Amino acid sequence: MTLLAGVIVHMATCLAIAFKTGSSVYLWLAGGFFLVFCARMITFRQFDRVDKDTMSRADIERWERILVAGAACTTTLLGICSGYAIFMLHDSFSELASISVTMATMVSVVGRNYGSRMAVDLQTFSCCLPMIICSLMAMDFYRGILSVFLIPFWLTTRAMANGVREFLYENVIARREITSIADRFDTALNNMPHGLVMVDAENRIQVVNRKACELLKIGAPERLKDRDLGAVLRYGARYNFMDSSQPELILRQMTHVAEGKLSRMLIHFPEDLSLEFSASRRADGGAVLIFEDVSSRVKAEQKILHMVRYDALTGLPNREYFSHLVQDYLNRHPRKRGPLGFMVLDIDEFKHVNDMRGHITGDRLLCAIANRIEERSRKAIVGRLMGDQFILFFPHAKDAEAMDAEIRRVHAEIQGNYEADDVTFLVSLSAGFAILESDAFAMDEWSIKADLALFESKSKERGGISGFEREMDGRYIEKQKLKADLREAVASNGLNIAYQPMFKADGSRIECAEALARWVHPEKGAIPPDVFIRLAEDMGIISDITRFILMKACVDCMTWPDHIAVSVNLSARDLRDNDILAVVSEALKNSGLSPARLHLEITESCLIDEPAAVRAILAELRNSGITIAIDDFGTGFSSLSYLDTLPLDIIKIDRSFLRNIVEDGRRLKLLRGTVNLARELGLKIVTEGVETAEQLALLNKYRATDLVQGYVFSPPVPAQNVALLQEAIGRRTPLPRRRNNVA
Structure with a gap:
């Protein structure tokens, strides 16, 4: 449309000059303007139909030359029009009209063709050169001055076009860079795992990313710009995403965080969603709110807290x-x-x-x-x-x-x-x-x-x-004092040992003597073994007592005749690790006692916690030559199952088997069955708690025991009395005493 307006003005000017002066040259010039216009329009149409995406740089430059050439033809015709009026016509109207149109057209060179340096130079040159030449050829001083002024005009036009081109070029580049930065920022903003909301001083949303919209369920980002943040959050509350109090809570907490009163804030929403918010105040009074979904972390923390607080089973x-x-x-x-x-x-x-x-x-x-x-x-x-x-x-x-x-x-x-x-x-x-x-x-x-x-x-x-009841406090305090005294007695070797011999069933010989711990309290007198042994187990010092008994029993045994062995009880705590192996080895080494003269007694309770480990320890002790016995046999729930799985040599029948054995035939049958089973497995039998001659006679009658331990032959005695008893047996055959009391 600008070209159409231009060609109309150009043709009208030429026709007016031709009519005024009668010069046919301007009729030809008017026709030239029309032909150039038609040619340029055809060229534009052809250019519009070209696929721009497939054009190479050479194609672009070729089209530029074609289009610049068309424009140069127009400016050349304008220069000829003005130059001819100056040199040939000497008509003031013709000169004014042609030069005015030419100068007005030259302004469009800056306005429309600044993008091409070649277009500006070629059009300015083709327009001004005919005017300068004709002005000089007119041999007129003032026209010569005018022709000289056209050179600064030419240079100024060129400089103006270059300045506009450089300015707009820099703005285009800057716009591209800003667009690129904005695209990268937008990509980063919308792909970050955190939600981000930037508000101005009036709490109007300036920037919000997609993650924030997803987490808060507040619609698309493009719909939220310039909206009040509080109104947007209340919209979420209205649609049951959050409680009605939470929008105000978020705004209030955001203010506290921005002011440094809080570092972060954690808010729980429906559907097990937990968001952690942080905020910072901007210099213009606005704020940046950043939040993230910490639901997984909160659940993990709650699970850990539950594990810490509650029993897992x-x-x-x-x-x-x-x-x-x-x-x-x-x-x-x-x-x-x-x-x-x-x-x-x-x-x-x-x-x-x-x-x-x-x-x-x-x-x-x-x-x-x-x-x-x-x-x-x-x-x-x-x-x-x-x-x-x-x-x-x-x-x-x-x-x-x-x-x-x-x-x-x-x-x-x-x-x-x-x-x-x-x-x-x-x-x-x-x-x-x-x-x-x-x-x-x-x-x-x-x-x-x-x-x-x-x-x-x-x-x-x-x-x-x-x-x-209050009396329980006294008993508890007394028990604690007794524990303290026991600990001191164990540490200072204040315990004593008594030995209860094990006789052959006919009483003709002592085969072994069981070491029994005794404690005489300085104030309370003798403390029953079942009392202080239980205390020692509760206190965890039973292994210290075992060590003391082992060391002293091995030394005492060395003072007895060579055929007499010594038997020491082991607790469940003693068999929890391999330390007992070192203790036994040390006791034998220090005393010089043969392993064959040492018997170790265990109870069924020793096998409850780690039966496999206990079996391994007992097997190693037995392999070294030590005799292994199971004590209190028959008092547990599954004693018979141990007979073929444990490395045993002796079973000690508990005194409960002998209760009413003389009067109750069933008890005697039970005892005989147990003894026969043990002998079938190659085990030796020791019967504990034989108190009366009738019990002993019954055991001998049915050959229900190999060794007898009880008051029927002897109560527990000091170490030196064991050898004296054996000497007495050698001098005479003992007659068992009838006793009704139980040790």
Whole structure:
């Protein structure tokens, strides 16, 4: 359209000059303008039909030359038009009209052709050169001056075009760079794992990425620009994505984070979504809000926290978290008055379930018991204390009688039958409890009181329940003092050893003597072995006692006749690792005693925890020449199964087999059957607790024993008396004394 307007002006000017001056040259020039216009239009049409994507640089340059040539033809005609008027016509109208149109056209060179340096130079040159030549040829001083002024005009036009071209070129390049940066920024923004919202000082959204829209479910990013952030968040609340209070919470927390009052904020949304927000204030008063989905992390932290707080097997709170729950309850009810209850439960003989049915069944039974305790305890807080023990906290009751009744109700309802792995177990739980006022509650103190009550309950009857009484504190303190005294006695070798001989069944010879620990307390006198041995096991010092007995027994045995051996009892703790091998070896080496003269006795309890490891230790001891005996045979649940699996030499029949053996024929048959089975396996028989001549006569009649140990021949004696007894036997045949008392 600009070319059409230009050619009309050019032709009209030429026709006007021709009409004014009658010069036919301008008619030809008007026709020339029309022909050039038509040619250029045809060229433009052809250029429009070319596929630009397939053009090479050479093709582009060729088309540029064609188009520039067409433009140069137009400016050449304009230069001829003006130059002819100056040189030939000498008509002021013709000169003014042609030069004005030419100069006006030259302005369009800067406005339309600045992009091509060649187009500007060629058009300016082709336009000005005819005018300069004709002005000089006119031989007129003033026209000559005018022709000289055309040169600065030419240069100025050229400089203006170059300046426009450079300016726009730099802006195009800058725009491209800005666009490229914006594209990269947009790509990074919309592919970052965090949501980002940038707001101005009025909380209007300036920038928001796709991740933010996805996490907050607030629509497409392009729809949110210049929207108020609070209104957008309330939109999410309106469509049930978030609670109605959360938009204001986010805005308030964002302000706190931006002001440095908070480093981060974590907000939980529906559908298990957790977002962590951080914000920073901008210099213009706006803020940048960044948030990320931390749902997986929160779930992992919750899982870890649950693992830390709850027992993995039963799902009940562990001891530490139980204490926290109790304290939290007390903190929430600081002014509430009334008694509180605290109970400890212990499953009776649960160990035997694991022994007979395996730990998997035992675990399932434990879970069933835990579920029932939790179900029947109502408002009480239930926790797993350890192993087969549970702990309960009962909240405020109106009085102590009501609390006592509630505790006893729970204890009664959890007794009974339980199903595990299609097996029905009759389970009883012993319980100890303490009732206290809330202002006197101290977790550790009252846990001890409940434990004391539990100990009292278990000592009375299986499945019983006892409440704490003040006398229990005294007994507990006495027990702790006794433990301290025992520890000191063991450390200072303050224990003594007595030896109970094992005679041949006819009493003709002492074959062995069992070393028995004795403790004479400086204030309390002789402490029964079953008391202080149990204390030593609880304290973990039983191995120290074993070491002391082994060392001294081997030394004492060296003072006896060579045919007499010494027997030492080993505890379950002694057989938990290989240290006992070194202790036995050291005792034999220091004393010079032959391994054949050392007997080691174990009980069935030694085999419960790690039977394979115990068998390996016993096998190594036996291979070194030491005799292995199993003590208290027949008191466990599966003693017969050990006879063909353990490296044994002797079985010691427990004294319970001899009870009423003279009067009860069934007991005698049971004893004879056990003895015959042992002898079939090549084992030697030692019968313990033979008290009367009638019992001894019956054993000899049926050849039911190889060695006899009991008061019928001798009570435990000091080490030096063992050799004296043997000497007495050598001088005469002993007549067994009739005794009715039991050691």
